[in-house]
Amino acid sequence: MSEVIEKSRLAKQASLVVGSLTTEQKNKALLQMADHLIHRQKDIIAANQEDLRRGRENGLSESLLDRLALDEKRIAAMADGLRQVSELTDPVGDQLEQFERPNGLVVKKVRVPIGVIGMIYEARPNVTVDAAGLCLKTGNAVVLRGGSSALHSNSKIVEVLHEALEQTAIPANALQLISDPNRSSVDEMLKLNGLLDVIIPRGGAGLIQNVVNNATVPVIETGAGICHTYIDSEADPEMAVDIAINAKVQRPSVCNSMETLLLHKDYAQQHFPALADRFKAAGVELRGNETARNMVSWINPATEEDWSTEYNDYILAVKIVDSLDEAIDHIQKYGTMHSECIVTNNNQKASSFMQRVDAAAVYHNASTRFTDGFEFGFGAEIGISTQKLHARGPMGLPALTSTKYCIYGSGQIRS
Amino acid sequence: MSEVIEKSRLAKQASLVVGSLTTEQKNKALLQMADHLIHRQKDIIAANQEDLRRGRENGLSESLLDRLALDEKRIAAMADGLRQVSELTDPVGDQLEQFERPNGLVVKKVRVPIGVIGMIYEARPNVTVDAAGLCLKTGNAVVLRGGSSALHSNSKIVEVLHEALEQTAIPANALQLISDPNRSSVDEMLKLNGLLDVIIPRGGAGLIQNVVNNATVPVIETGAGICHTYIDSEADPEMAVDIAINAKVQRPSVCNSMETLLLHKDYAQQHFPALADRFKAAGVELRGNETARNMVSWINPATEEDWSTEYNDYILAVKIVDSLDEAIDHIQKYGTMHSECIVTNNNQKASSFMQRVDAAAVYHNASTRFTDGFEFGFGAEIGISTQKLHARGPMGLPALTSTKYCIYGSGQIRS
Known part of the structure; x- marks a missing residue:
């Protein structure tokens, strides 16, 4: 097997x-897991050193090495995260609906765990x-498949968490880490x-x-974000700049x-040159359509590809x-x-935008950077769903549950 | 294309x-669609006759031909179904949550349509x-891909519904029927x-x-039901018989x-022979494990395969x-x-069963036949989900919606 x-x-x-x-x-x-992480932090850091050494050998970039690195502060943050989760309301067992049918059947819809969750992720050991x-x-229960570059760190962390669980009601087997670093273990999970x-x-x-294209197990797609800010002709100019820069x-x-930044031509006419300077000062490369380049000559041209690129970098399409x-x-x-x-002072336009734009999160006069489980006050986040089924947007604890109908009868049969 | x-x-x-x-x-x-179905019923029945003629030529079984057949009564039932759906509460726009964050952002979670739903189904034109x-x-919007044996009926129905939509606010293009009867059209949709x-x-x-194994589009799995009834030692004997037979x-x-019928040995000792006779009288073939056959000699042996077979027929594993x-x-x-x-008068055992059995619907003292959108009072049913994500159990209108976060700010940026 x-x-x-x-x-x-x-x-x-x-x-x-x-x-x-x-x-x-x-x-x-x-809480036991949190305490034990701190207690065993030297061993975790030693294992992490081994990953870092191999990472350097394999030529990992400095930013990837930074994401991989663990120190006492980062381990303390991981432990704190567990403590915070322990304080969150447990959604399991919540009764979401209850109704009685004319035949006397009482139907209750309750939250239950999903069962076994497979997580496939990359370098960050946290x-x-x-x-x-x-x-x-x-x-x-959870089956974890982390990136091979963090294998030593992840293995030590799971070993430590298993030790902690031995002293608790949760069976250690509820937490599994796949240690086979080959791609085939991912394919198998899917x-x-x-x-x-x-x-x-x-x-x-x-x-x-890869997961979306090859999984037969249901998937919750997360992550990809090509987010837009549209500055309307009736935007407050200062607010617009603050939101766009942020x-x-x-x-x-x-x-x-x-x-991608979308500017109404009337706003752009008056304000784009100054806004472009602000972006330039912040070190952002601008790539614009023809109209934009007619207004600000020094920006680069945007190609069709730019509109569908998630730069994750100091580049902005306009x-x-x-x-x-x-x-x-x-x-x-x-x-x-x-x-x-949308940035505008016209509520009718805002409401039209909010209603018609099909996205997990739609903002009126606020930065898109707030789409986040912590910013929404969920106290935790397993990811941000960009699909429409099951959960959409930041996923807190309820996104990790399913439901079950419990039906209470007194001998009812169907006629 | x-x-x-x-x-x-x-x-x-x-x-x-x-x-x-x-x-x-x-x-x-x-309502327009319903009226027009009745108005054009002769043409629909004529198209259906063509499907039935080809079905007979292709040697379709009588039961399949029956499922395929349309008459005035069945068309009236389809029209009534549309009228009933028109009377159901529209979930779209429902506000599910609203909260204000310390920074003043107001977050609302609202129900929105999913978008475009692909339905892949078999012979029933209804x-x-x-x-x-x-x-x-x-x-x-919906893209329908029905079975090839019902293609003439489905095409005529959609033609009629399109005519009806021309006079309404819903664009006819929101309803699409794939007329390519080849398997490749299914593969493409997936x-x-x-x-x-x-x-x-x-x-x-x-x-x-086929859909689950090959789709990269998210799927809501429906249908397969290997349902069990467990009769406990403390069951009311008469109620147990009624529920099991039903x-x-x-x-x-x-x-x-x-x-599959699961009987506690103490119940079985006293009551299985009489219960077996009741099933026999109802024309049900019984297949039992060794203990069951020791109690009732005339029943057939059950093989390992029987426990995982959905007979959908007058056969029962015991x-x-x-x-x-x-x-x-x-x-x-x-x-x-x-x-x-579970059939039992012991509430503690019932509660243990309800809690521990992982299923869309779990019953205490009632027939499993009630798992159905109409029986639950949803007024409609698009299917019964047997997966744990998005929707589980009978799916009414809310299962055909997603959610969206609408966030209202006054210039908030993230620090």
Whole structure:
């Protein structure tokens, strides 16, 4: 039996146990996990050093090495994350609906764990701890498949968490890490219907596309964000600048940052030259359509490809449009249904934008950077769904649950 | 451009229109569709005759021909279905959550249409009308791919519905029927990410497995039901017989009927011989494990395969078990997470069964035959989901919606 099948079977068995624990039992286990991470931090850092050494040998970029690196501060942050999750409301067991039928049947719809969650992700070892905490808190078992570059760190972290779980009600088997660094272990997970109930990919576009294209297990697609900000002719000019700059440069590498700026021609006529200077000063390369380049001669031309590129970098595509309709059409054509914003003081236009733009999060007069489980007050986030089924937008604990109908009768039969 | 891509593109464009219509506009269109079906029933019946003629030529079974056949009564029932859907509450626009963040951002979570729904189904032409009604009522466009044996009926029905829509606010393009009877049109739909937002398969196990195994578009799996009834040692004997007989014979061909009967040994000792006679009288073939055959010598032996077979027929597998735990383990191993029942007067055992059995619907003292959108009072049903994501169990109108976060700010930026 392959490692993936064996560990997924163990996880499935364990899911029956963890799914029936009380909130108190699960919280106690999370706190134990947090304490033990701190207690064993030297060993975790030593394992991480080995990953970093190999990473340097393999020529990983400095930014990737930085994402991979663990120190006492980062381990403390991981432990704090577990403690915070322990304080969140447990959605499992919540009764969502109750109704009685004319024949006397009482139907209750309750939240239940999903079962076994497969996580496929890349280099950051903190995802290992985050995902373990969120999945276990919601009564699920989890099968983790992290990136091979973090294998030593992840293995040590899971070893430490297993030790912690030995002293708790959660069976250690509810947390599984695939240690086979080959691509074939991913392929195997993607087809494991019956053992895995869902796969959540987190990482770059290539990883996510591979999962979406090849999984037969249901997937929650996360991540890709080609986000737009549309500045209307009736925008407050100062607010527009603040929002546009923030959406682009506050953290360009993340999915909810802006990739394309759409400017109404009347706004652009008056304000684009100054705004372009602001972007330039912030180190942002601008690529514009012809109208934009007629207004600001020094910006680069945008090609068709620019409208559908998630730069995650200090590059911004700019398009001057004739109308709200043209802005919405552009978003509909090139957006990834993640986060979209309109800046305007005209409430009617805002309401039309909010209603017609099809995205997980639609903003009136605020930066798209707020699309985030913590910013929404969920206290945690397993990812940001960009699909329309099950969960859409930032996913907190309820996104890791399913439902079940419990029907109470007194001998009812169907006629 | 292939027919599938062309029609899906038209559907996607039309989805933007139908998604923003008022409930009144959509209801008026549904009533128009109903009226026009009646008005054009002669033409629909003539087209159906052509399908039936070809069906006979191709040697379709009598039961399939019966499912395919349309007459005035069945067309009236389809029209009534549309009228009923017009009377249901429209979930689109419902505000599910609203909260204000410390920074003043107001976040609202609202129900929105999914977008474009792909339906892949088999011979019954009434699914064409049902699916059209449910999808349009919830502001979605729909691309239908029915079975080739019903192609003439489905084409005529959609032609008639298109005529009806011409006089309404719903664009006719929101309803598309794929007329290519080849398997390749199904294969193409399964990969149409970006144009189709979800695929819902309805039909036999082969159709559903093909969709689940090959789709890259998100799927809502429906249908397969290996449902169990467990009769506990503390069951009311009369109630147990009524429920077991009803679950098996009231309509054996459907997914919520019982396929395996689990009997506690103490109950079985006293009551199985009489119960077996009742099944025999109802024309049900029994296949039992060894213990069962020791109690009732004339029943056939059950093989391992019987425990995982959805007969949809007058055949029942019977297993005598030693305990509640053994019953739950059996269900966990062989069930399809559809509908499961315990008959007992012991509330503690019932509650343990309800909590531990992982299925869309779990019953205490009632027939599994109630797992149905109409029986639950939803007024409609697009299918019964046997997966855990998005929707589980009977799917009414809300299952055909997604959500969107609308965030209202006054210039907030992230620090």
